[in-house]
Amino acid sequence: MPEILLFTAHxxxxxRDPTPSVSKLVPVRWKPATREDMNxxxxxxxxALEKHILQDRMSLWREMYRKYVNTSFTNYxxxxxxx
Numbered sequence: 001m002p003e004i005l006l007f008t009a010h011x012x013x014x015x016r017d018p019t020p021s022v023s024k025l026v027p028v029r030w031k032p033a034t035r036e037d038m039n040x041x042x043x044x045x046x047x048a049l050e051k052h053i054l055q056d057r058m059s060l061w062r063e064m065y066r067k068y069v070n071t072s073f074t075n076y077x078x079x080x081x082x083x
Contacts, residue, residue, distance in 0.1 A: 004043065 007025055008018035018041070019030040028047045031039045040053045052058075 001043070004047065008041075 004026060008030075011020055012018040017030075019026050019028065022029050026047060028041070028049050030041045030049060031037070033039050037051050038053070038055075038058065040050050042048045042050050042053065
């Protein structure tokens with residue numbers, strides 16, 4: 001497990017992509033999150049890519065952001081960040 005974390009952190013730092021290719025160590029390609037698909041890499045005994053994990057928590061934070069910042073995540077624009 002530490003090898004997977006080290007490898008993905010290294011690739012994210014160097015290539016800006018934690019899984020630039022599928023390998024024996026990391027057999028899953030981590031796709032970027034989008035507005036429609038909140039892709040999450042789940043690290044358990046085996047790696048898995050899941051969508052909309054912990055949706056209830058994400059909904060809470062979106063609501064808090066809308067209420068107190070008076071905008072929405074879908075309107076957030078940053079050239080270095082894809083939501």
